[in-house]
Amino acid sequence: DAKTTQPNSMESNEEEPVHLPCNHSTISGTDYIHWYRQLPSQGPEYVIHGLTSNVNNRMASLAIAEDRKSSTLILHRATLRDAAVYYCIHSGGGADGLTFGKGTHLIIQP
Protein backbone atom coordinates (compact mmCIF):
# COMPACT_ATOMS: atom_id res chain seq x y z
CA ASP A 1 0.00 0.00 0.00
CA ALA A 2 1.09 3.55 -0.75
CA LYS A 3 2.33 5.35 2.33
CA THR A 4 1.03 8.74 1.22
CA THR A 5 -2.40 10.07 0.29
CA GLN A 6 -2.88 12.56 -2.53
CA PRO A 7 -5.90 13.73 -4.53
CA ASN A 8 -6.25 11.83 -7.79
CA SER A 9 -6.37 14.99 -9.87
CA MET A 10 -6.33 18.76 -9.64
CA GLU A 11 -6.96 21.47 -12.16
CA SER A 12 -5.54 24.98 -12.27
CA ASN A 13 -5.24 27.89 -14.64
CA GLU A 14 -2.04 28.94 -16.30
CA GLU A 15 -0.01 31.59 -14.43
CA GLU A 16 -1.85 30.94 -11.18
CA PRO A 17 -0.35 29.33 -8.05
CA VAL A 18 -1.01 25.65 -7.43
CA HIS A 19 -1.03 23.97 -4.03
CA LEU A 20 -0.71 20.17 -4.15
CA PRO A 21 -1.47 18.51 -0.80
CA CYS A 22 -0.11 15.26 0.57
CA ASN A 23 -0.82 13.34 3.76
CA HIS A 24 1.88 11.07 5.19
CA SER A 25 0.69 10.22 8.67
CA THR A 26 3.01 7.18 9.04
CA ILE A 27 6.20 9.11 8.39
CA SER A 28 9.10 8.33 10.72
CA GLY A 29 11.40 10.90 12.23
CA THR A 30 14.26 10.34 9.80
CA ASP A 31 12.26 10.07 6.58
CA TYR A 32 12.68 12.81 4.04
CA ILE A 33 9.66 14.05 2.09
CA HIS A 34 10.26 13.97 -1.64
CA TRP A 35 8.25 15.29 -4.55
CA TYR A 36 8.79 14.01 -8.05
CA ARG A 37 6.81 14.66 -11.19
CA GLN A 38 6.35 12.60 -14.32
CA LEU A 39 5.57 14.10 -17.69
CA PRO A 40 3.87 11.85 -20.27
CA SER A 41 6.15 9.10 -21.60
CA GLN A 42 9.10 10.24 -19.46
CA GLY A 43 10.82 9.09 -16.32
CA PRO A 44 10.10 10.76 -12.98
CA GLU A 45 11.86 14.05 -12.42
CA TYR A 46 13.01 15.41 -9.05
CA VAL A 47 11.13 18.49 -7.89
CA ILE A 48 12.05 19.14 -4.26
CA HIS A 49 12.62 17.43 -0.92
CA GLY A 50 12.82 18.36 2.74
CA LEU A 51 12.98 17.00 6.27
CA THR A 52 11.42 19.50 8.67
CA SER A 53 11.80 23.06 7.44
CA ASN A 54 10.08 24.58 4.44
CA VAL A 55 12.22 24.47 1.31
CA ASN A 56 12.42 26.59 -1.81
CA ASN A 57 14.13 25.99 -5.13
CA ARG A 58 13.79 27.29 -8.66
CA MET A 59 10.98 24.86 -9.45
CA ALA A 60 8.76 25.00 -6.39
CA SER A 61 8.33 25.43 -2.65
CA LEU A 62 7.67 22.72 -0.11
CA ALA A 63 5.67 23.54 3.00
CA ILE A 64 5.92 20.88 5.73
CA ALA A 65 3.45 20.75 8.59
CA GLU A 66 4.88 21.10 12.07
CA ASP A 67 3.92 17.51 12.96
CA ARG A 68 5.29 16.36 9.56
CA LYS A 69 2.16 14.35 8.84
CA SER A 70 1.37 16.42 5.79
CA SER A 71 3.05 18.65 3.25
CA THR A 72 2.13 20.91 0.35
CA LEU A 73 3.97 21.39 -2.91
CA ILE A 74 3.55 24.93 -4.18
CA LEU A 75 4.04 25.88 -7.80
CA HIS A 76 4.08 29.66 -7.67
CA ARG A 77 3.06 30.34 -11.25
CA ALA A 78 1.89 27.30 -13.18
CA THR A 79 2.68 26.92 -16.86
CA LEU A 80 1.38 24.41 -19.38
CA ARG A 81 4.70 22.57 -19.03
CA ASP A 82 3.85 21.85 -15.39
CA ALA A 83 1.05 19.50 -16.43
CA ALA A 84 2.20 16.14 -15.08
CA VAL A 85 1.60 13.51 -12.41
CA TYR A 86 3.08 14.69 -9.11
CA TYR A 87 4.21 12.10 -6.60
CA CYS A 88 4.67 12.76 -2.90
CA ILE A 89 6.93 10.20 -1.21
CA HIS A 90 8.53 9.77 2.17
CA SER A 91 11.54 7.54 2.29
CA GLY A 92 13.98 6.14 4.78
CA GLY A 93 16.38 5.31 1.98
CA GLY A 94 18.06 2.04 1.04
CA ALA A 95 15.72 -0.94 0.95
CA ASP A 96 12.71 1.35 1.08
CA GLY A 97 13.59 2.84 -2.26
CA LEU A 98 10.88 5.25 -3.23
CA THR A 99 7.34 3.96 -2.77
CA PHE A 100 5.24 5.65 -5.41
CA GLY A 101 1.48 5.89 -5.06
CA LYS A 102 -0.71 6.93 -7.95
CA GLY A 103 0.13 10.61 -7.48
CA THR A 104 -1.89 13.69 -8.43
CA HIS A 105 -2.61 14.33 -12.06
CA LEU A 106 -2.23 18.11 -12.45
CA ILE A 107 -4.14 19.64 -15.33
CA ILE A 108 -3.27 23.19 -16.38
CA GLN A 109 -5.84 25.15 -18.35
CA PRO A 110 -4.61 27.90 -20.70
Place this chain on the structure above:
Amino acid sequence: NAGVTQTPKFQVLKTGQSMTLQCAQDMNHEYMSWYRQDPGMGLRLIHYSVGAGITDQGEVPNGYNVSRSTTEDFPLRLLSAAPSQTSVYFCASSYTGASGNTIYFGEGSWLTVV
Protein backbone atom coordinates in the same frame (compact mmCIF):
# COMPACT_ATOMS: atom_id res chain seq x y z
CA ASN B 1 26.29 14.93 -19.10
CA ALA B 2 24.33 11.81 -20.06
CA GLY B 3 22.90 11.04 -16.59
CA VAL B 4 21.07 7.69 -16.53
CA THR B 5 20.93 5.91 -19.89
CA GLN B 6 18.64 2.97 -20.61
CA THR B 7 18.57 0.69 -23.63
CA PRO B 8 16.57 -0.42 -25.49
CA LYS B 9 13.75 2.12 -25.39
CA PHE B 10 11.22 -0.29 -26.91
CA GLN B 11 11.22 -4.08 -27.06
CA VAL B 12 8.72 -6.79 -27.97
CA LEU B 13 9.36 -10.28 -26.63
CA LYS B 14 7.64 -13.60 -27.04
CA THR B 15 6.63 -15.51 -23.92
CA GLY B 16 9.57 -17.52 -22.66
CA GLN B 17 12.26 -15.43 -24.31
CA SER B 18 15.02 -13.86 -22.30
CA MET B 19 16.50 -10.41 -22.55
CA THR B 20 18.53 -7.83 -20.69
CA LEU B 21 17.63 -4.21 -20.13
CA GLN B 22 20.79 -2.15 -19.90
CA CYS B 23 21.31 0.78 -17.54
CA ALA B 24 24.37 2.98 -17.22
CA GLN B 25 25.06 6.14 -15.23
CA ASP B 26 28.00 8.51 -15.51
CA MET B 27 27.56 10.34 -12.19
CA ASN B 28 29.64 7.94 -10.06
CA HIS B 29 26.55 7.10 -8.02
CA GLU B 30 26.72 4.23 -5.58
CA TYR B 31 23.00 3.50 -5.43
CA MET B 32 21.15 2.15 -8.45
CA SER B 33 17.71 0.63 -8.77
CA TRP B 34 15.11 -0.70 -11.17
CA TYR B 35 11.39 0.10 -11.08
CA ARG B 36 8.45 -1.02 -13.16
CA GLN B 37 5.37 1.04 -13.88
CA ASP B 38 2.12 -0.51 -15.02
CA PRO B 39 -0.55 1.60 -16.76
CA GLY B 40 -2.10 4.21 -14.49
CA MET B 41 0.00 3.11 -11.54
CA GLY B 42 2.96 4.39 -9.61
CA LEU B 43 6.43 2.87 -9.78
CA ARG B 44 7.32 -0.30 -7.90
CA LEU B 45 10.85 -1.22 -6.86
CA ILE B 46 12.19 -4.44 -8.43
CA HIS B 47 15.83 -4.66 -7.33
CA TYR B 48 18.42 -2.25 -6.04
CA SER B 49 22.16 -2.04 -5.42
CA VAL B 50 24.06 0.03 -2.87
CA GLY B 51 27.40 -0.47 -4.60
CA ALA B 52 29.41 -2.67 -6.94
CA GLY B 53 29.02 -6.33 -6.05
CA ILE B 54 25.97 -5.77 -3.82
CA THR B 55 22.36 -6.27 -4.89
CA ASP B 56 19.10 -6.83 -3.05
CA GLN B 57 15.43 -7.37 -3.72
CA GLY B 58 12.76 -4.71 -3.75
CA GLU B 59 8.99 -5.02 -3.68
CA VAL B 60 8.47 -7.08 -6.86
CA PRO B 61 11.66 -9.09 -7.63
CA ASN B 62 10.17 -12.34 -8.97
CA GLY B 63 11.12 -13.08 -12.58
CA TYR B 64 14.03 -10.65 -12.62
CA ASN B 65 17.76 -10.93 -11.96
CA VAL B 66 20.34 -8.18 -11.55
CA SER B 67 24.08 -7.87 -11.14
CA ARG B 68 26.41 -4.96 -10.37
CA SER B 69 29.92 -5.68 -11.57
CA THR B 70 30.84 -2.00 -11.98
CA THR B 71 29.68 1.24 -10.39
CA GLU B 72 28.39 2.48 -13.75
CA ASP B 73 26.24 -0.43 -14.94
CA PHE B 74 23.20 -2.20 -13.51
CA PRO B 75 21.55 -4.55 -16.04
CA LEU B 76 18.14 -6.12 -15.43
CA ARG B 77 17.61 -9.62 -16.81
CA LEU B 78 14.33 -11.30 -17.65
CA LEU B 79 15.12 -15.02 -17.80
CA SER B 80 11.78 -16.27 -19.18
CA ALA B 81 9.48 -13.41 -20.13
CA ALA B 82 5.79 -13.59 -19.22
CA PRO B 83 2.89 -11.36 -20.36
CA SER B 84 2.63 -10.10 -16.77
CA GLN B 85 6.02 -8.46 -17.27
CA THR B 86 4.65 -6.14 -19.92
CA SER B 87 5.41 -2.76 -18.40
CA VAL B 88 7.58 0.33 -18.54
CA TYR B 89 10.89 -0.11 -16.75
CA PHE B 90 12.84 2.72 -15.19
CA CYS B 91 16.41 2.62 -13.99
CA ALA B 92 17.45 5.11 -11.33
CA SER B 93 20.56 6.18 -9.47
CA SER B 94 21.58 8.37 -6.57
CA TYR B 95 24.79 9.30 -4.81
CA THR B 96 23.97 6.97 -1.93
CA GLY B 97 20.88 5.16 -0.73
CA ALA B 98 20.34 7.66 2.07
CA SER B 99 16.87 9.07 2.33
CA GLY B 100 17.91 12.66 1.63
CA ASN B 101 19.52 11.97 -1.73
CA THR B 102 18.01 13.03 -5.03
CA ILE B 103 17.24 10.10 -7.32
CA TYR B 104 17.77 10.45 -11.07
CA PHE B 105 15.71 8.37 -13.45
CA GLY B 106 16.31 7.16 -16.97
CA GLU B 107 13.81 7.78 -19.74
CA GLY B 108 12.30 4.31 -19.52
CA SER B 109 12.19 1.08 -21.48
CA TRP B 110 8.81 0.01 -22.88
CA LEU B 111 8.56 -3.79 -22.85
CA THR B 112 5.73 -5.82 -24.38
CA VAL B 113 5.57 -9.60 -23.89
CA VAL B 114 3.22 -11.40 -26.28
